[in-house]
Amino acid sequence: MITSNPERIDKLTRAGVWGEDTLHQLLTHHVAERPDMLAVADQPNRKELTPGNNARLNFRELDQASDALATALLEAGLGADDRVIVQLPNIAELVVCYYAASKLGIVLSPIPVQYGAHELRHVAAEINAQALITCERFKSTMLAREAKSALPEIKILCWEKEIPTLAELVSAGPAEHSRVLDFQRQHPVTANHIVTICWTSGTTGTPKGVPRSHNMWLATAQGTAWAGDYQTGDRLLMPFPMVNMAALGGFLFSSALRGCSLVLHHPFDAELYLQQLQDEHINFSVAPPAVLNQLAKSPELWQSLDLSSLRAIGSGAAPLAPWMVERFEQDYGLQVINFYGSNEGISLHSTPATAPSPEIRATMFPRLGVPGLPWEGMRPGVITRVANPETGEVVTEPGIAGELLIAGPTVFDGYYGGNNEGVFSDSEFFRSGDLVEICGEAPAYPYYRIVGRCKDIINRGGMKISPTEIDLMIENFPGVAEAAVCAYPDERLGERVCACLVMADATPTPELGALQEWLLARGLAKFKLPERIQVLDALPRNALDKVQRNALTAIVEKLPT
Template structure:
């Protein structure tokens, strides 16, 4: 599998955007430099999650473990170009599986732990994995048993490997395979090209079926390079990864960042705040990511923060929802930590509001640099590898003036080339200039001197009330700033007269018994927002529905709002 056309590979390598270096070559460089230094660490709660003790590996040990896994996979018939599917929590083994595929020339296809038979019946026949690596019982589901049943149904012919002590009939225990594997170095695939496929990750959009996003080594290497530069990371830094290793956020933003830094990658799963803070202190973490709601809460709990030594922490990535300016400013002024606003997707459309590009904390919360926009230059190297433009959805014309909403479209070194075995979806995903249609509305910020984008909302999430467009993302930040609200999101509900109206769906803070619509709207009015944006319905829930990356599933709130 070669995801990129040969002409694109040749052009990007001529420009120096892609270097033709494989992930395995990058890993081997780290091994040669770091050797006995610690490379990988599990979360301390691993045993409670999967029944086995946490692992810590040096670079040398990780290299030997990758060789052993390569031999084990090869023994089950995995070769160059074959697919290895994984369904794992954030464990050391997930990283080793990625590196083993990179060494063998195989293709890793990781799926979310939350996926069950419904999603796997859609995915597995498409990628046809030779091997499926998973765990046993995890959060009420025996994944190895589930895969065994799917194999009986004929959904997949994959060999099933489990990390558990007991394997279902017909499945293999990883410990047995490793014990039987050769201890010799796995033969290097000498002619492996960095343009050969390495991963097929899965993303969900407006389509019912998950979409495969294929990427090659060059894609992943440049993603790691960009994040290291954006976050200001240094050689040997420790990165704490709370994202599941299933897509660009974790693989590009965490795993590849670790490889570029030749430091340590510390795993965390599922998100548990006390363990997260403990790891940040004990592992001396320089960079990690956290949802805006968590960063808001921590900043409001100085007692909790003061009990945690965060002296090694320099940068926090955050995104998936608008950031509050007071929060970004507070972390910077009170703790000397840069909060970097991140916009991106599995398809690779990435913008980073870095401390270098936007030194002002409040601006950094509100804006994204116009990386790749014609006539706008930036001091860092990675923005030159990105191309962006705004397009009016009604006219198709490119927007160059501030204050006009349009769809962000993006291309460049980090953007994928098309969905796996889905030509119709691929054609619809790109415009006639080859730019990926992100489905996100931005504007050129009127008060940014033409250098910044401002996120407006998802094209299909916009609430249209009586002909007026309302960004639910804009309202979310204000709703969540109410002192009684733990988390909140706004969504449309149908109205015969106006088409749509706004419903606020909120979860209250512990100890708060009630919140009225009048109370909420009084708070919103204090922020001087337009009256047509005010919610006309309020629904109280225990928690907002979120995907594995902690992003609010706004579409799932439609039924709540309509009730």
Template sequence: MTEGRGLHPRARVEDYTSKGWWSDETADQVFRDQVQARGDALAVVDPANRAALLGTEPRRLTWNELDHEVTFLAARLLDLGLGRGDVLGVQLPNTIELVEVYLAAWSLGIVVSPLPMQYREREVVGMATQAEFAAFVTTYAFGDRHPAADALAARDRIPSLPTVVGFGLPGEAPEDMPAGVVHLVPAAASEDDTARVAAYRESDPNDPNDCLTICWTSGTESEPKGVPRCHYDWLAISWATVDAPRVTADDVLLNPFPMVNMAGINGMFLPWLRTGGVLVQHHPFDLPTFLAQIAQERVTYTVAPPALLWMLLHDEALLSKVDLSSLTRIGSGSVPLQPAMVRGWQERGIPVINFFGSNEGIGLLSSFEDFPDPDERAQYFPRYGAPGVHWSSRVSEWMSVKLVDVVTGEEITEPGRSGELHITGPTVFAGYLHADRRPSPFDDEGYLKTGDLFEIAGDRGQFLHYLDRAKDLVIRGGMNIAPAELEGLIGAHPAVADVAVIGDPDEVLGERVAAVVTLKPGTTLTLEELVAFLKEQKIASFKLPERLEVRDELPRNPVGKILKRALRRTDEPTTTGAPA
């Protein structure tokens, strides 16, 4: 937090508002404006496979119906004693209920801290303790798991947490619902609910500098970092993902990314909220369901991992059986796009928009308007502030970027030279949770040091060309995995002498986790034995290694650091070995 109320210092607020980059709007007010404007138009649709996932049938709500249920939930949050500044932990799949939790909490000034469904006790306890969850909202059943019961069992390890809520269940609480879980079912607000919530908002209105979310980024550290963001910076960066794909109220958006970080929240949720179209939820990712939803809901815009788009493009048999005629564009990113993939989809009449973002507030998007050449769109991002160059998104006028030599600290202005991207502007967060315990992520001029390496490119120096991650993050299916955490756990195995965790290329997920180890004399270790050992630590299943390689020694540089680049595979991506 900074001086006074809110996340950003007052001088920054005055500067950015005077320039028109920030306004007095709040996310909850944007929602109420859409309700007033859209009324009985369709607003949000549940995942088509909800019955198999949660045991309840999918629903479809208009803006008015959504508003009534949001108000009902807000009243229940007040009943639980929650209010401004309290942190609400949320672990829900992409459903209507997840949308309602965000909007209900925000209407009361409650901070939402969303966690992926894959997270288990280890991750939940760690993040809940850091952020001091005042309550935790989850679902009773998720496939064969029982997240509400799991959260209740871990509650004694979370000092701040008195309440676990099971939200979105069938009408009556299941007989085996653990005692102590608060059972809530979506319903329309009563007159009393509406009056109480309105009175609360009037007595203590939201400020745009109030914290909205605490999302989590793994980085390369063992302990995840909390990323607080407020109305100001969320609503500013939402224009990047509205402008680049030209989202309007006529769009039907299919959201396959978990609404837990920048990809799901700013890729789909906020553009929907900004424009008032239709949001179709999807979870967990299932290709047949995903393709069927595009056809059935007449989806006009969606996002998908690059590897999936590449795979689809080369599966003529599958493409011939599906109806993608409603799609007008697709968003993708997180790794460099293949020019042939971007070109191939454009030849089918569906341009791919290249995204590069982060929870901290990076927002580089290459639109088909600014980059009509698909090869350039795949390889380059706009270099905001390049002399004599205009970009179509309003965000480009607000942001300043520079490249900095990671050795000398010198700013790089010539093409073809690698440097770390530093960025500043109204989309960037104010700082990490418990900032006093961490090194500052900002340089001496206040620019965010992103840890990502780029070079200047283009005949006018108008492009940024992504080179590599400066850190060793493994990204599996859009989920960030910190190697340091896994290396610490694997290193505790009695047979392991040394370990390095890397990412193997994968056609669908982008990367899968691989562990390269050396063993202690006289010991052996199999992948199955290692996975069983890690499962005992109660970590998320997506973090489990899917390949184990045993070596006599690990390659190191002269100062002893493991050379992970020498360990990474350079062969073709694989599709085998997904963890349970």
């Protein structure tokens, strides 16, 4: 399956931003150059999560296992361009699946283990899936049984049942390799073939399938590897589910690109995560902003560990707190990198090289592809601009919120199924749905600041309020563990602002007046002040751990004021 038209392929290939490498061809290179180097390692508590023994595979073993799995998939009647759902936690078998699919030209559609029957049926119907690969269980959830119940019409391939154990795959002989090579000669896979269909987070509607080719993923991986300064032989700790941009572009494809060891983790367990950072001598990792905030407040914990191998740590999915970035830098001697990406192909990074100031790095991203700025040529082919979301008029002045548009080698061709009305502007620019402002020092104004989502905007009496900046401020309020604001209906103003808080243990709910005075003292405009506080046990999040603001509003509407 190829979604890019010949003109786009030719343009990006001639520009040198798309090439000929596929995921499995990169593996072949590493097998030749460093066969005994660690390729992938399970987390220590793997047996508590799912059946199977803890695995540590070198590149040669990863190649052998993916050959044997590819052969098993051929024997199951699967092959080039077939769409196969995979629902597995972060275990070595999932990595093997990606490489096996790449070798056969199978389009793999990874989904979170949290997806249930409703989501399974939706995904299978959308892509006309031929099979689903899973395991018996994840914790107490019986994945294989639930998949067979939800999707009786397609093949359900369960590890250690329909698929041999990982140990058996690793020990397979050369016959599997020969069969895979024979298949590849008849069905050649190029870098422009679609290798995955991932799914949007679905915070504003039904999840949409995002087809991405090897070239799209590797263009993203180039940026991540540059931002994290990945070196051959580095050890990368991946704590996010291997189903979307953060894990695939940030770790799977970039580790293949640079020849790095991939150490797995998930679901997130702070104590285990820190232990892995130390014991696995990790060079680079990422963590959610809330976790880094807590670590920044816990110097005794951080200093009790030997993290001398750690070169930098990344974060994203929400604005970072400048004080956290500064504390990591000054007290821990560790640089924090700010990542901003999406399955569709947004791929921006704020690093010490582009944003030396913690204040800038926490909240701003370089305006890539804009002529005359310092970043010209930094990410070849990536072009960004800002436009009025209603009129499409390009915004060039600072301080005016507009929709971020992006084009270039990282961007997909359109959602699976062809329903792409309004997705692109001028044919090539993806409309991100994210509101940004041009900012930074005059006269260049070289940065973007994310101010919210087009559909997240709170309309208080005609005054448009971006919630993310308020989230960030409230998260630093004493005793608050997590915070997110949302709209709630008001007869007079249309909408008002509610602060939804998760409090630290034994911390009482703050008085509304105290919170308002605290925010005013930090410069927040009065019309943006929360006019209601709602304490929750947890913020509603989707399977990819993003706060669902529409769900927050629904909760708040049902609760008494």
